[in-house]
Amino acid sequence: MSAPVPASPGPLTPEEFQKLSSVSRETMGRLERYLALLERWQKAINLVSGASLKDPWRRHFLDSAQLIPMLPKAPLRIADLGSGAGFPGLVLAVMGAGEVHLLESDGRKCAFLREVARETGTKVEIHEGRIESIAQIGADVIVSRALAPLVVLLPYAQRHVKIGGISLLHKGRGVEEELTAARKEWSMRVRKSANHADSSGWILHIGDLARVAHNG
Numbered sequence: 001m002s003a004p005v006p007a008s009p010g011p012l013t014p015e016e017f018q019k020l021s022s023v024s025r026e027t028m029g030r031l032e033r034y035l036a037l038l039e040r041w042q043k044a045i046n047l048v049s050g051a052s053l054k055d056p057w058r059r060h061f062l063d064s065a066q067l068i069p070m071l072p073k074a075p076l077r078i079a080d081l082g083s084g085a086g087f088p089g090l091v092l093a094v095m096g097a098g099e100v101h102l103l104e105s106d107g108r109k110c111a112f113l114r115e116v117a118r119e120t121g122t123k124v125e126i127h128e129g130r131i132e133s134i135a136q137i138g139a140d141v142i143v144s145r146a147l148a149p150l151v152v153l154l155p156y157a158q159r160h161v162k163i164g165g166i167s168l169l170h171k172g173r174g175v176e177e178e179l180t181a182a183r184k185e186w187s188m189r190v191r192k193s194a195n196h197a198d199s200s201g202w203i204l205h206i207g208d209l210a211r212v213a214h215n216g
Contacts (some may be wrong), residue, residue: 004194006114007066009010009056009152010063011055011058011140012054012055012057012058013030013056013057013107013207014032014057016066017031017055017057017058017061017062017168019153019154020062020065020196021061021062021065021095021180023065023095023161024115026102027094027095027096028119028124029048030094030120030121031061031091031120033119033120033164034086034091034094034119034120035043035056035061035095037047037059037112037115037116037119038053038056038085038112038116038128039053041112043114045108045109045111045112045216047084047085047112048060048084048085048087048200055068055086056126057106058087058197059197059198060087060091061091062196062197063088063170063195063197063198064078064088064089064091064092064139064145065088065091065092065095066195066196066197066203067088067092067097067143067168068095068097068201069202070164070168070193070205071076071092071098071141071168072140072141074097074098074157075098075099075155076097076098076099076140076141077099077101077137077138077139077141077162078092078093078099078100078101078139078142078143079097079100079101079103079124079132079137079139079141079143079160079161080092080101080102080103080106080142080143080144081103081142081143081144081147081153081156081157081160082101082104082131082146082147082148083102083103083104083109083113084104084106084109084146085109085111085113086102086113087145088143088145088170089101089102089124089143090113090122090176091123091145093117094120094122094124095126098140099125099129099187100124100125101124101125101126101127101137101139102124103123103127103129103131103134103137103160104127104128104198105128105129106128106130107128108118110126110128111124111202114126122188122189129155129157131160132155132156134160136159137158137160138160138161138162139160139161139162139165139179140161141161141165141166141168141171142157142160142161142165142166142167142168143156143159143167143168143169144156144167144169144170145170146170148179149181150169150171150178150179150182151178151179151181151185152171153181154182154185154188154209157169157209158161158209158211161209164207165207166205166207166208167205167206168203168205169203169204169206170195170201170202170203171201171202171204172198172200172202172204173194173200173201174199175204179204183211183212185211185212186209186210186211186212187207187208187209187210187211187212188206188207188208188209188210189207189208190204190205191204191205192204192205193205
């Protein structure tokens with residue numbers, strides 16, 4: 001995502017999002033349909049924070065789409081842990097990122113994900129259940145946003161990532177504290193990237209994830 005994100009105090013427009021993400025008109029139409037469904041379903045079930053829908057193209061769609069340039073070369077199997085309303089995994093699927101698996105325990109949210117996939121003509125695998133109980137995905141890339149602290153999230157990632165795979169994890173202001181706590185139990189290769197949709201956020205690139213062996 002080479003173009004600078006507008007510093008405007010107002011919401012990101014669909015036109016600005018399209019320019020930043022370089023998606024086709026067809027893909028943009030599918031994402032607009034996604035947003036319309038999100039706004040409709042939000043009235044019945046709590047999919048995202050109400051405040052975030054005042055700036056959805058920045059808070060949800062750009063926040064998800066910025067992962068595209070960070071992905072390894074295709075073909076890819078991607079697993080979105082705790083997918084919720086589909087951010088970032090379903091957006092990546094709509095944008096053609098690869099074979100995407102959405103893991104979500106809430107049946108109502110799974111119903112929403114199925115509806116968006118159907119209405120937008122997007123092929124995804126939706127796994128309803130607890131992350132630790134779902135059969136191992138063997139993903140090339142793990143993604144997750146706003147699910148849990150790293151000490152909770154990393155065991156989930158290790159379960160579903162294949163050997164040599166990576167994790168791209170959205171994190172906020174407390175990222176350094178989370179990393180300090182996680183390194184007591186995990187060895188990993190970590191790189192941070194600025195979050196283009198949130199000036200206080202980061203994307204963690206994690207590879208070579210392994211449990212730390214404790215003597216005694």
